[in-house]
Amino acid sequence: MSASLSFDPALADIPEGHLVGGQLLTGGERIAVHAPSTGVIVGHVPAGDADVVDQAVRQAAHVQATSGWATCPPRERARVMRRWAQLVEENLERLARLESFCSTRPIAETTSWDVPFTAEGLRFFAEYADKLGGNVAATQSDLLGMTIAEPYGVIGAIAPWNFPLVMASWKVAPALIAGNGVVIKPSEMTPFSIVLLAQLGEQAGLPAGLFNVVQGHGAVVGDALSRHPLCGKLTFTGSTRTGIAVMKAAAESGPKPVTLELGGKSPQVVYQDIRCVDTVAARIFRAFSGNAGQVCVTGSRLIVHEKVAGPLVEKIVALAGHVRPGPTWDERTAYAPIISPAQAERVEGIVSRACAAGAEQVVPMRRLLPNSGGAFLSPTVLTNVTAQNVAVREEIFGPVLTVQTFTEEDEALALAAHPEYGLAAGVHTADLGRAMRAVRQLRAGTVWVNRYGRSADFVIPTGGFGGSGIGKDLGREAVEANLRHKSVLMAFEG
Numbered sequence: 001m002s003a004s005l006s007f008d009p010a011l012a013d014i015p016e017g018h019l020v021g022g023q024l025l026t027g028g029e030r031i032a033v034h035a036p037s038t039g040v041i042v043g044h045v046p047a048g049d050a051d052v053v054d055q056a057v058r059q060a061a062h063v064q065a066t067s068g069w070a071t072c073p074p075r076e077r078a079r080v081m082r083r084w085a086q087l088v089e090e091n092l093e094r095l096a097r098l099e100s101f102c103s104t105r106p107i108a109e110t111t112s113w114d115v116p117f118t119a120e121g122l123r124f125f126a127e128y129a130d131k132l133g134g135n136v137a138a139t140q141s142d143l144l145g146m147t148i149a150e151p152y153g154v155i156g157a158i159a160p161w162n163f164p165l166v167m168a169s170w171k172v173a174p175a176l177i178a179g180n181g182v183v184i185k186p187s188e189m190t191p192f193s194i195v196l197l198a199q200l201g202e203q204a205g206l207p208a209g210l211f212n213v214v215q216g217h218g219a220v221v222g223d224a225l226s227r228h229p230l231c232g233k234l235t236f237t238g239s240t241r242t243g244i245a246v247m248k249a250a251a252e253s254g255p256k257p258v259t260l261e262l263g264g265k266s267p268q269v270v271y272q273d274i275r276c277v278d279t280v281a282a283r284i285f286r287a288f289s290g291n292a293g294q295v296c297v298t299g300s301r302l303i304v305h306e307k308v309a310g311p312l313v314e315k316i317v318a319l320a321g322h323v324r325p326g327p328t329w330d331e332r333t334a335y336a337p338i339i340s341p342a343q344a345e346r347v348e349g350i351v352s353r354a355c356a357a358g359a360e361q362v363v364p365m366r367r368l369l370p371n372s373g374g375a376f377l378s379p380t381v382l383t384n385v386t387a388q389n390v391a392v393r394e395e396i397f398g399p400v401l402t403v404q405t406f407t408e409e410d411e412a413l414a415l416a417a418h419p420e421y422g423l424a425a426g427v428h429t430a431d432l433g434r435a436m437r438a439v440r441q442l443r444a445g446t447v448w449v450n451r452y453g454r455s456a457d458f459v460i461p462t463g464g465f466g467g468s469g470i471g472k473d474l475g476r477e478a479v480e481a482n483l484r485h486k487s488v489l490m491a492f493e494g
Contacts, residue, residue: 005096005107005331009035012101013094014043015195018215020056021063022208024195031188031216033102036337037327039373042102045191048216053183053224056212060154060181061230067207070151070179074129077177081126084204088119091200098193099165100328104294104336107329110165117456118169118197124458125173128479132178134486144490149483151179152232156225158218158246159194160237161187161339162294168194170473171235172211176201178482181210183231185221189339218242227253233482235259237296239395240420240467259471259481261463263395264296264423267416268452269438270312271409271429272305280428281315284401287426287452289323289379292336293347293399297424297462299452301392303415306405313362313381313403320363320379327372337374338398344375347398351380354391354402360384365400387415395421409434413441422465426452445469 017024030044046052064070069077088095095118096110105114137145155175159168164186175182186194198211214221222242226234226249233256236246240262250256268287274280287299304312326333338344351365359382368376379399385392391402406412416425425444429435435449445464454462461475471481 005111007097007107007329009042009101009329012042012097014098014101014192015199016043016045016192017195018046018048018052018056019195019198019213020052020209021059021212022202025052033189033191034340035102035328035374036104036339037329037372037374039341039375043192045188045215048214048221050220050224052214052216053221053228056183056214057154057156057225057228057230059209060183060212063207063209064151064153064179064181067210069181069207069210077179078126078129080205081122081129081173081177084201084206085119085122085126087200087204088115088122088197091196092116095165095193095196097329098196101192103164103190103328104162104291104339105328106326106333106336108331108333114163114165118165120456121166121169121458122173125177125479128174128476129177132476132479132483139489142492144492146488148486148488150486152482152484154181154183154231155482156228156231156234157182157184158222158225158234158236158238159184159186161190162291162296164190165193165197167237168197170478171237174478175235175482176206176211178479180232180482183212183214183225185214185216185218185225188215188217191215222246223249226250229253231256232484233257233259235471237261237473239263243469257481259463259473260469261296261473262423262467262469263421264298264464264468265301265393265395265418265421266297266299266424266426266444267301267303267418267442268299268426268428269412269416270302270304270308271412271431271434272307273430273434274308274428275430277308277311277315281312281319283428283452284312285316285319285379288401289320289335289399290453292338292377294336294339294397297446297453298397299424299426300396300401301416302401302403303412304403304405305412306407309403309405313383316401317363317381320381323368323379325368325376327374335376337376341375343397344377347377347396347400350390350394350396351382351400354382354385354389357389358384358386359389359391359402362403409437413438416442420467423468424448424464
């Protein structure tokens with residue numbers, strides 16, 4: 001790999017097409033892909049339709065049924081997955097560039113985290129190949145009762161734009177190791193890295209056509225994939241509204257099971273006994289400004305004891321003034337652009353409405369690098385908000401932190417509750433008993449204590465409650481979700 005991580009986006013080698021049956025398909029109407037850093041068109045992908053989806057799904061179903069992928073020794077599937085992980089690492093530079101090329105992910109982060117994390121995830125799921133199966137049931141002595149685990153056939157996957165490669169691998173790897181074929185729709189805003197990921201999978205030994213990629217608009221390709229009769233299961237990450245549409249389409253055409261990781265409005269509860277204000281302030285700042293707030297688990301609601309609220313907010317405000325925005329292909333960039341002008345305007349609109357309802361901008365929102373052509377928004381801190389304020393109520397998907405204070409534990413947990421979302425939550429305290437009381441009472445699929453954000457422990461599942469989704473990504477649960485179980489009851493005498 002070159003000494004400098006920075007690269008010229010004009011020289012990027014991009015795969016502009018669907019990948020079906022091992023072939024890169026182009027032609028027809030095209031969708032322009034823009035770089036969020038500059039607003040410039042950096043490539044195109046074909047706008048897929050129901051016919052392309054049908055071709056991809058039928059190809060995956062045929063290959064899954066005839067290639068022996070689902071029936072080979074499980075450790076052989078594991079070996080392919082491990083070779084795939086190795087190829088991902090060997091192609092780190094190209095994958096990292098494709099990931100940074102048209103996304104919000106700076107090249108320093110895609111190189112150090114996104115691509116290595118993807119490779120390690122493939123290895124993690126590979127190890128489940130021969131660890132999951134059926135069970136023998138307790139029955140009367142002249143009968144044998146058991147359950148047999150088997151793949152669904154084809155898994156339809158819809159990946160988001162905020163961490164394209166990582167989120168795709170979370171969906172594809174457990175589906176494949178369980179013996180399924182996969183058809184994935186990337187976001188039309190970040191379509192390229194997933195194609196290379198699939199090509200590397202075929203180089204590693206995946207049968208051509210087992211893992212297909214269809215480009216296009218969600219309302220067309222995503223809907224057709226959700227409704228396809230040969231898709232045995234769906235997995236989707238994105239907004240709650242779109243998740244509901246995916247679930248509805250799956251029900252109308254199946255029904256079929258779905259895994260949905262949806263929106264969030266995650267609280268961070270800070271108690272008065274924290275040991276280091278500086279440490280907690282840095283943690284909270286990263287939790288709402290990372291990827292410019294474009295993370296489903298963004299810790300966007302600070303709920304802090306009034307005794308430490310003043311110094312904590314002061315530290316957070318200071319940190320907000322030292323972000324380093326820039327093009328995602330510049331290794332010096334440490335703060336992401338907003339994915340599109342439309343999303344930037346939406347974030348600004350919510351902040352304006354919040355202020356009109358009484359919120360105060362301790363750190364005002366402003367445009368950074370206004371002459372870049374990209375949409376960079378400064379981290380923003382809002383105080384004097386109520387539970388009814390739009391900035392507290394709605395998922396913003398931008399670098400906005402709201403601040404509410406409390407005096408009693410019950411008050412803190414009441415403020416932490418959200419009428420719709422239950423994706424993640426953070427608890428910051430030196431008191432283990434207090435932490436466990438909060439963990440028990442918070443309605444969230446993931447609760448972090450004295451940290452905020454995932455580690456490299458793939459074994460810990462992730463997923464939300466309520467409007468934040470159903471089912472789990474990562475962990476044993478993710479693999480099991482890609483298997484269906486057949487019950488067998490056998491008499492010994494014919």
